[in-house]
Structure formats: structure tokens, C-alpha cells
Amino acid sequence: MSLWHKIPNKRKLELAEMYRRGDDLTPYETECGMKAYLITREVKFLVYYQDMFAASGTDDPRFNSRHLFPTPPNAKIYDDQLEIDSDDVIVIGDIEIPDHSRNYLLHVLYLAMAQNIKTLVIAGDFIATDMSALSSWTTTWRTGDLNYEQVIQVMNGILATLAQWFDNIYIISGNHDDRIARATDGHLHLGMFLRSSTVVYSRYAHLWINTSRGDVKISHPKNFSGNPIVLGQKLYNVEPRKAHHIVAHCHRQQAGWSPDGRYEIHGLGMGRDVKRTKYRSQSVTAHNEWDLSFHMILNAYHYPMGIKSVDWDLWLGPFKTSLDKGIAREPICENER
Structure with a gap:
């Protein structure tokens, strides 16, 4: 031997x-x-x-x-996540068309105009895809909901309006957006239906913003938490690249700090109208209330923008009159009545 x-x-x-x-x-x-x-x-x-x-x-x-150890020449390398450079960005998320809040989107647009912000990030769940063919939720209440094609038409109309002001619009994937991909084994995804050349769609659930006050990671995590700051701190701990974190998906506006006290952690809130959300309005749960809120990065500083908690006269200036007129105006399409 x-x-x-x-x-x-x-x-x-x-x-x-x-x-x-x-x-x-x-x-x-x-x-x-x-x-x-x-x-x-x-x-x-x-x-x-x-x-x-x-x-x-x-x-x-x-x-x-x-x-040695050859790989297929056409093998996908997952290193092409979106990364943008800007000190001025509006971040919105969980709009969930067609259950979106028109009031919310008006605030987003007029704040961007008032502060001359030309970059918009949509942090996942831009459309709801709650129709029974795409959702695992069992249909118990027939309401004549829109089909997927009609939702896409509404989505592209909203993007066309936003693109009249924003020079750059970025969309990352969320759990709702992914439902069409899951239903078709990945053959279709939301990005294929975007008709605006202004929009850049990423199938990743996160992107990076490089600002003069540090990097920012915007994510739509798979995990749901009633306390997005705790979730954001967990995401911070496992991410080697240290940065400020903006966490979507949880529908809560919160603000806090990383465990080491060096970076800001923000819960994004959401842009979905609760009164249009069947599963939320129909049932009684112990879940926290949702927060109609988005996030502004201005001169690289972070500002949570809650629809009910911000002095909009201060931030909007002369655009506040336009906002008030828009809110008071009659709904512009049948499904908003």
C-alpha cells in the first residue's frame, strides 16, 4: 500500500x-x-x-x-444590474396598476417639476396582476376586473404622461410584475410590453444609485415585513457593498439607520389606492395600515414624502395650485370613477 x-x-x-x-x-x-x-x-x-x-x-x-472546465458560450452572466449616477431622483413603488392612486401620481409629477428632478425610479410592482390567471389568490368576488392587456394599456398611458417630464425612467422587477414571467416559464416579462423609449426595465429586483453622499441600493425584496427598517438592516448586513437602502414591497413609510449608524434605511411606502384593492378592503386583518408615500433624493439628501405628512405648499410652491386643480378634477377614465 x-x-x-x-x-x-x-x-x-x-x-x-x-x-x-x-x-x-x-x-x-x-x-x-x-x-x-x-x-x-x-x-x-x-x-x-x-x-x-x-x-x-x-x-x-x-x-x-x-x-479547463469550459462553460457554454451563451451562458447568462448575472452582473448587469442597473446602476445610475444622480444626486436628484424620485423613487416610487408598489403602484400596482390598475389599483393605483391618481392622487399619489399627481404629487410625484408636480414635486419633480417643482424641484427640477428629471430621473424617476419605479421600485417594482408597477402593475398588480391580480387577475386569476396570473395570481395564486383564489377569486371569490367577481367584479369585472381589467384583463392583462387592458392593464398594460393603462400602464403605457401613465408612462407616456410621466415621460413628458422625466428624461430617465427606470423600473425594477417586483413580485407582482413577475407573475406573467412565472405563468409563461420566463418567456414573457413586463419589459416586453413597455412602449416608451424613455423607460429602462430591469428584471432584477434591485438597482444602485451613485450619489455624492454615498451609494444607494433600491430593492424590492422577496421578504415582506411590517417593519421595513428591520428588513432593511438585515439586507444591509448581508450586502458587502455598504450603502443607503430604500426598501419597497412592505407598503410602509419608515426611516432609520443601518446597525453601524453609518447609512440611512428607508421604507418606501406605496402608491396603491387601498379603496381600489379588493383583497385589502374585503378582509379584516392585523396588518399595519399602508402608507401612501414615495421618496425624494435631492442634492443627494433623502426625503420621505408622505402624502399626508408633508407640507406640500413648502415643497411645491406655485405647482401646489396645479396639484389642487388636478385632484379636484373629474376622473379621466371610466375605471377611476
């Missing part, structure tokens, strides 16, 4: 160097507990594999490390 495995690695490498020099390995039989020809056989294998991994410049595939 070979005792080669009991020899320390350092000594094996020394024997390999002796073999390369042409030294006789017979004097080492007693030390190794092996005959010289057995030592030579093991050392030859060691030298062979040393050359295989070291001589990467040769064209011989046996000794070229470029030929």
Missing part, C-alpha cells in the same frame, strides 16, 4: 524539484517508506499536474488552463 499520502505537501514539492533536476530518488526510500520506482511514479503525476495548471501559454489543451 502506497504511503505517499502521509508525506507532507512541502516535502512532496521538494521531491518534485529533485525529479526535475534528474536527481536519484533512491536515498529517500526509507524516509518515504516506498521503493524508489513508486516515489518516481507519484512524483511524475505531481509534476504532470503542476505543468497542466502552470503552463497556460501553450496551445496543447492538456496543459492550457483556458481549456
